[in-house]
Amino acid sequence: MNKRAIIIATGVGAAAIFAGGAYLYSQSSTETAAAPVAAESSQFIRPHSPIMGPATAPVTIVEFFDPSCEACRAFYPTVKQIMATYPEDVRVVIRYTPFHPTSEEAIRILEAARKQDKFQRVKEWLLQNQEQWGADGNPQAARAWELAAEVGLDLDRARQDAVTEEVDAIIAQDVEDVQAVGITGTPTFFVNGKQLQSFGRQQLKDLVKSEVEAAR
Known part of the structure; x- marks a missing residue:
């Protein structure tokens, strides 16, 4: 069983984890060695990038996210847990990586939700119900919109905000950066510019812990 299959299999109980407030993530990228990159490098953090956590946090997790x-979806509770463990020390930067048929539409929904200060709420609900709209064999973008409305998104306003030139530019820039950095699987994590080399939840926790301790 490959690594992605193992992560998905162990994430069967993800809905319960979401309800309990844990925060998971996961990935299917390779584990090739990579030199650390500058945490504020433009290809890793753009002014438009969604950021969760304190802007001045000494530890930055950059997640290339689809x-x-x-x-x-499986890794999302782990990242949330990390942020709860280090509320003043860690921030998470999201870079959009639209590799699947419904990904761009979901990104547009998230950007529209951000304008209504509902980014995190909509993101969590879409992830929790991902199988209803994001399956490659049966993509249902319309269902993603319905789910967003269930957690309070004003759809009339959101549908207008989702197709602006601003959102077009955000997606285009993130796709360009994904290609420039060489991202081939999601999620891919960088912690203070260091790519997670051995993929796994505990490995991500350990890398963040070491960076937090080094910053203190």
Whole structure:
């Protein structure tokens, strides 16, 4: 069983984890060695990038994230847990990586939700119900919109905000950066510029812990 399959199999109980407030993530990228990159490098953090956590946090997790990715869904509670453990020390930067058929539409929904200060709420609900809209064999973008409305998104306003030139530019820039950095699987994590080399939840926790301790 490959690594992605293992992550997905162990994430069967993800809905319960979401309800309990844990925070998971996952990935299918390779584990090739990579030199650390500058945490504020433009290819890793753009002014438009969604950021969760304190802007001045000494530890930055950059996640190349696809909202339709099952592995991203599985890893989401782990990242949330990390942020709860280090509320003043860690921030998470999201870079959009639209590798699946419904991914771009979901990204547009998230950007529209951000304008209504509902980004995190909509993101969590879409991930929790990902199988209803994001399956490659049966993509249902319309269902993603319905789910967003269930957690309070004003759809009339959101449908207008989702197709602006601003959102077009955000997606285009993130796709360009994904290609420039060489991202081939999601999620891919960088912690203070260091790519997670040995993929796994505990490995991510350990890398973040070491960076937090080094910053203190």
